[in-house]
């Protein structure tokens with residue numbers, strides 16, 4: 797399971813997905829665009845756009861599919877709900893939760909985080925800090941459970957930066973897959989405020 801707002805999906809997400817499939821030997825990676833992100837201050841772009849962009853972004857990643865169920869669920873999105881559904885659907889499967897190091901730092905505050913860590917192997921990818929003088933991400937508060945690491949060269953890209961550049965009318969083609977850049981332009985997403 798790899799969840800995110802994907803507003804928009806960028807090359808860091810795609811590199812992380814590829815590395816996770818390869819390094820963790822996954823039979824399948826399911827990408828879940830978040831429905832209502834209770835933990836984000838800003839309102840996310842409409843679900844249909846984030847779903848369409850995720851499908852474009854991850855189309856060429858082996859063993860990977862986009863699963864839109866969190867977008868259809870009423871109320872705030874909780875990862876534990878999705879993991880419980882996956883457990884019921886695939887009772888024989890070993891479940892892994894793929895997250896960036898920034899999310900690993902706050903996972904202890906997610907709903908039912910101890911149960912998340914019991915159900916799924918927490919698989920953490922390194923993530924560059926927004927500024928070079930900031931301390932490294934700290935995953936010491938993770939609840940007990942199985943762990944994996946996903947090696948990823950630091951990719952200093954974020955959806956925030958893509959939105960900022962797009963809003964300023966600047967080139968985003970080095971930061972997002974080409975079909976996503978075209979989609980953003982066609983649908984006039986992220987206009988300047």
Ligand SMILES: Nc1ncnc2c1ncn2[C@@H]1O[C@H](COP(=O)(O)OP(=O)(O)OP(=O)(O)O)[C@@H](O)[C@H]1O
Nearest residue numbers: 799800801802808895896899923951953954955956
């Ligand atoms: N550059 C990156 N390197 C490693 N992991 C990343 C990177 N960008 C995002 N992730 C991980 O991908 C998942 C989904 O991230 P999300 O969709 O929130 O992107 P974001 O770039 O952090 O967005 P925003 O800037 O809007 O907060 C999270 O687990 C996050 O840690």
Ligand SMILES: O=C(O)c1ccc[n+]([C@@H]2O[C@H](COP(=O)([O-])O)[C@@H](O)[C@H]2O)c1
Nearest residue numbers: 799800801830835873874875876906907
């Ligand atoms: O379940 C929770 O309480 C919870 C709290 C924060 C984040 N998450 C999930 O973590 C994933 C990455 O979140 P984000 O903020 O990096 O887009 C995404 O799938 C979110 O739904 C989940």
